[in-house]
Amino acid sequence: MLAEIETEVVVSGAGPTGLMLAYELALAGVEALVLEKLPQRIEQVKGGGIQPRTAELLESRGLLEPLLKRATPHAPAGGHFAALPVPLDCTPWQTRHPFPIAIAQWEVEDVFEERAIAVGARVLRGNAVSGVESDDDGVVVTAEGLRVRARYLVACDGGHSTVRKLLGLPFPGRPGTHQAVLADVRLSTVSPLVPQQIGHMSTLMRQADGYWAMLVPLGGDRYRFTFGRTDKADTATDSPDTVSPEEITTALHAVYGDETTLATVENSSRFSDATRQLEHYRAGRVLFAGDAAHIHPPLGGQGLNLGIQDAFNLGWKLASTLQDRAPDGLLDTYHAERHPVGAQVLHHTSAQRVLADPNPSEDVAALRDIFIDLLRLPDTNRHLAGLMSGLSLRYELSGDHPLTGQRMPDADLVTEAGSTRLSTLFGSGHAVLLDLAGAVPADLRLPARVDLVRATSADDLGAASLLIRPDGYVCWAADSSAPTHSITLEAAIAGNLAKVP
Numbered sequence: 001m002l003a004e005i006e007t008e009v010v011v012s013g014a015g016p017t018g019l020m021l022a023y024e025l026a027l028a029g030v031e032a033l034v035l036e037k038l039p040q041r042i043e044q045v046k047g048g049g050i051q052p053r054t055a056e057l058l059e060s061r062g063l064l065e066p067l068l069k070r071a072t073p074h075a076p077a078g079g080h081f082a083a084l085p086v087p088l089d090c091t092p093w094q095t096r097h098p099f100p101i102a103i104a105q106w107e108v109e110d111v112f113e114e115r116a117i118a119v120g121a122r123v124l125r126g127n128a129v130s131g132v133e134s135d136d137d138g139v140v141v142t143a144e145g146l147r148v149r150a151r152y153l154v155a156c157d158g159g160h161s162t163v164r165k166l167l168g169l170p171f172p173g174r175p176g177t178h179q180a181v182l183a184d185v186r187l188s189t190v191s192p193l194v195p196q197q198i199g200h201m202s203t204l205m206r207q208a209d210g211y212w213a214m215l216v217p218l219g220g221d222r223y224r225f226t227f228g229r230t231d232k233a234d235t236a237t238d239s240p241d242t243v244s245p246e247e248i249t250t251a252l253h254a255v256y257g258d259e260t261t262l263a264t265v266e267n268s269s270r271f272s273d274a275t276r277q278l279e280h281y282r283a284g285r286v287l288f289a290g291d292a293a294h295i296h297p298p299l300g301g302q303g304l305n306l307g308i309q310d311a312f313n314l315g316w317k318l319a320s321t322l323q324d325r326a327p328d329g330l331l332d333t334y335h336a337e338r339h340p341v342g343a344q345v346l347h348h349t350s351a352q353r354v355l356a357d358p359n360p361s362e363d364v365a366a367l368r369d370i371f372i373d374l375l376r377l378p379d380t381n382r383h384l385a386g387l388m389s390g391l392s393l394r395y396e397l398s399g400d401h402p403l404t405g406q407r408m409p410d411a412d413l414v415t416e417a418g419s420t421r422l423s424t425l426f427g428s429g430h431a432v433l434l435d436l437a438g439a440v441p442a443d444l445r446l447p448a449r450v451d452l453v454r455a456t457s458a459d460d461l462g463a464a465s466l467l468i469r470p471d472g473y474v475c476w477a478a479d480s481s482a483p484t485h486s487i488t489l490e491a492a493i494a495g496n497l498a499k500v501p
Contacts, residue, residue: 017290017307018156019112024315037128047304053390074198082355085202088385161292176272180228183268212358
């Protein structure tokens with residue numbers, strides 16, 4: 001007999017996306033239950049980098065500091081586009097975190113799970129989802145010995161999503177043309193060819209004797225080893241699921257010499273360059289986020305970050321919907337906003353896939369040379385730095401002010417309570433109405449989870465008053481220091497955030 005459980009939201013998958021979403025929901029007072037098929041976390045490096053925009057979002061929730069304590073130490077190095085040898089410079093985007101952060105995915109998951117549980121989320125491991133029934137009122141999820149009734153299900157269960165398959169949803173796109181290997185290894189001896197510290201991506205890539213490879217030092221004798229064949233001999237159909245130590249040793253010796261000796265393989269997996277995306281991120285009471293909604297070639301450190309930012313966008317909207325605070329159609333804006341972002345990542349990783357080809361044709365080699373020259377131009381570098389870091393993302397929101405839809409950079413503020421930073425105002429997951437010129441009427445009615453903060457700033461924030469969503473994007477702004485028209489502001493709140501009381 002199945003044990004019966006009721007909750008508001010079931011999240012399938014305890015990866016970074018699912019755990020971040022559970023944290024956001026629980027922070028907003030929503031009952032969130034995470035079901036994970038694995039009995040325990042695999043300590044795999046996997047998606048091993050946090051991009052600048054993701055770092056900003058995590059800092060706004062107080063999650064960045066514990067992650068930095070677990071990060072792999074390395075000299076600051078800019079991001080990359082297609083592993084080309086020109087670092088991307090994020091400083092023009094006004095961020096306190098201009099460099100990617102190197103950290104193992106399991107460390108990210110560990111911090112997210114700890115914090116999610118601390119604010120009330122539940123995580124049940126060893127519970128693989130095996131059935132999904134949905135109707136107008138909610139969903140019933142079957143997992144091992146459980147039958148869970150919830151109002152919504154969010155599938156964050158990866159590129160091979162069980163939920164997506166159970167619902168029979170197509171996953172259109174392009175299949176992989178070849179496979180590569182990702183392994184966490186320990187080396188007993190190393191040759192002079194093995195890098196001693198993490199540097200720019202272009203300094204870590206090597207190829208020899210029919211292999212391309214990258215060894216990333218993680219401290220001591222631990223390394224992250226990624227490799228494949230330059231002739232793409234390993235296809236998506238003719239390689240075994242398991243990766244043998246002999247296969248790893250052969251690649252190590254080919255690229256780094258016989259003096260590089262494998263001690264142990266801690267874990268390994270294969271991945272491909274497949275590119276796919278769901279047509280719709282919502283199917284009634286079921287929503288999709290992270291790799292369950294989109295997969296792409298692992299170029300530029302996008303996957304983990306794209307999923308976490310899906311969770312930041314969806315979390316407050318789903319919570320507002322469940323608590324009957326949402327304006328009509330708010331939950332549907334999750335797909336409307338995030339699907340184009342996912343499509344853009346699929347687009348530019350496909351371009352990188354061509355430029356990063358380890359065995360380029362003469363024409364592609366010429367294209368690479370031209371592209372490297374372009375990357376050295378400040379405007380080109382700024383554009384691609386904003387694209388790869390997520391700092392340039394702008395949502396198409398209604399409103400005439402030039403800041404509408406943009407992320408709000410962190411800034412130093414002075415309030416009645418003293419000096420603070422803008423990022424600290426979002427720790428509760430609330431939206432913030434920031435009044436920098438005494439323009440917001442004292443009698444303005446604000447809905448729950450929208451905080452009015454009156455402050456001054458030596459920085460030019462581009463407006464006298466700003467309404468900033470829980471995920472840090474401006475949904476309304478006004479330049480005048482004269483009293484803000486309350487009806488206009490109320491309409492902005494009611495249209496973008498929550499019903500006005």
